[in-house]
């Protein structure tokens with residue numbers, strides 16, 4: 151599976167670490183090419199670097215950017231994303247106030263899907279903190295990655311990527327479940343101060 155990550159920040163590092171651990175080739179695209187090159191060197195494996203706007207060769211594209219940049223990026227790439235699996239990881243919030251934002255489409259992922267009608271959009275990784283993705287576990291428990299999509303094949307592709315990375319994929323249903331996943335992601339953020347867990351906790355389904 152050839153994976154492209156757009157963004158070179160915290161989540162690009164966390165998800166990139168897991169993609170490389172799973173043995174998949176990776177390209178990281180940054181606004182700044184030197185940031186992408188530095189992250190590619192750090193991640194190792196078969197990781198290449200480029201700049202946002204470069205053609206996308208991968209089958210899976212992870213939008214490791216803030217809402218609403220996620221929508222802007224897919225609009226920029228337009229029909230180049232047709233047929234590709236596009237992973238929206240955002241937790242829509244106002245970066246000034248840290249209060250949640252409720253996208254008109256129901257969720258950030260549905261907004262991305264509306265902006266990229268030819269892409270197969272999957273919501274994933276929004277409930278896993280960047281720092282926990284690097285080791286892939288918290289307290290000896292592999293992270294749960296909750297997935298939502300209207301495209302079952304695309305969801306299976308991302309589930310495979312997640313499992314290859316040593317994590318557990320949990321199918322949360324159709325893309326409209328992204329509304330609940332984004333609320334859960336926000337709640338997990340909001341609990342950090344109260345719990346004092348410093349973004350080192352994970353949301354896990356135990357049974």
Ligand SMILES: NC(=O)c1ccc[n+]([C@@H]2O[C@H](COP(=O)([O-])OP(=O)(O)OC[C@H]3O[C@@H](n4cnc5c(N)ncnc54)[C@H](OP(=O)(O)O)[C@@H]3O)[C@@H](O)[C@H]2O)c1
Nearest residue numbers: 157158159160161181214215216217240241276278279280
């Ligand atoms: N951090 C977490 O633990 C966590 C957990 C779950 C979900 N998320 C979600 O993951 C997403 C990324 O979070 P993060 O913590 O990785 O943020 P981050 O560290 O700030 O990284 C954001 C990246 O987006 C890039 N970027 C900014 N404007 C762009 C544009 N117009 N086109 C392309 N790239 C652009 C930035 O590039 P420059 O640095 O060059 O500006 C940076 O590489 C957010 O949607 C967040 O809600 C984060």
